[in-house]
Amino acid sequence: MTHPLLRVQDLRVSYRTPAGDLPAVDGVSFSLAQGQALGLVGESGAGKSTIALALMRLLPRNVAQLEGEVELEGAALLSLPDEAFRREVRWRKIAMVFQAAQEAFNPVLRIGDQVTEPMIVLGGMSKAEARAEALRLLDLVRLPGEVFQRYPHELSGGMKQRAVIAMALALKPKLLLLDEPTSALDVTVQAQIMDQLKDLKRDLGLSVIFITHDIALASDICDTLGVMYAGKLAELGPAEAVLARPQHPYTRLLLASLPRLAQERPPQFIPGIPPDLRAPPSGCRFHPRCPQAFERCSREEPPLLAVGEGHTSRCWLAEGPGSSRRGTPE
Ligand SMILES: Nc1ncnc2c1ncn2[C@@H]1O[C@H](COP(=O)(O)OP(=O)(O)O)[C@@H](O)[C@H]1O
């Protein structure tokens, strides 16, 4: 049997805060095949970045708990000593484009020196080898070679973001984590970067975890969608199924909040705000904001229930025979 590229089982991460421990990721499981893209979507604070930082082992210092299983090509990752993780995994097998990364370039160093640094320091390449490789990567992300000589302030936001993606690919990772990679860019540039990412995924057979608050954007590149709410997956399934037959009321609200030209009604806003994770609501965490909540929802937390082939929803509406009928909007 072949392993998926990545398997995450019951991942739990909590942060220590002055007001008590905050469970940011609370039992998240998914797997990702080689060459596939998984989208993690949901409002700010859902725990999306925490998942990516846990996979890169770059969590902030105030982590109180990190538990669960993470396997990359069948090998356990969480138990790997730091030194081995740094030597073998980070940037070489799993790379990440951080939220707002295009603003993180050192302003006094040329782009070329910043792109070649990981190849020289981590990859053991000579300066000349690294330069040749950097030019290849710049070309791969459709940046002209002259960018190598430029300083960050001489590039547009979109060019900087391409350079960041080139840097993340420097050590030929199999898995690329993209955390809100286009959020700071205007819509046209965003569309160009998305096309670029789709090409890279196809041409390099790259696996991708695409993190965004924008479910429409995620649907553009993702094979699978995971909708996160308050540290948990609310819904997980094939992207077409989640978009065409969303089962969790939260997913439906996320989709209804998208502006659509051919729609009679204006986009809906999701009422309320996500809960304080230090004192989450009883039962289903979404119930205080859910238009379809009933009595059981405030008492008992639903598990992820099967609603279709590889498609699950953490909602009591999905339970029992006839659930698929009950689960569709009226
Ligand atoms: N270093 C930290 N210390 C305490 N709480 C944190 C820290 N980082 C993130 N959080 C909290 O963890 C939760 C999840 O955050 P995050 O993973 O950044 O979510 P997302 O990326 O979905 O916006 C939020 O409630 C956030 O405030």
Ligand SMILES: [Mg+2]
């Ligand atoms: Mg985030």
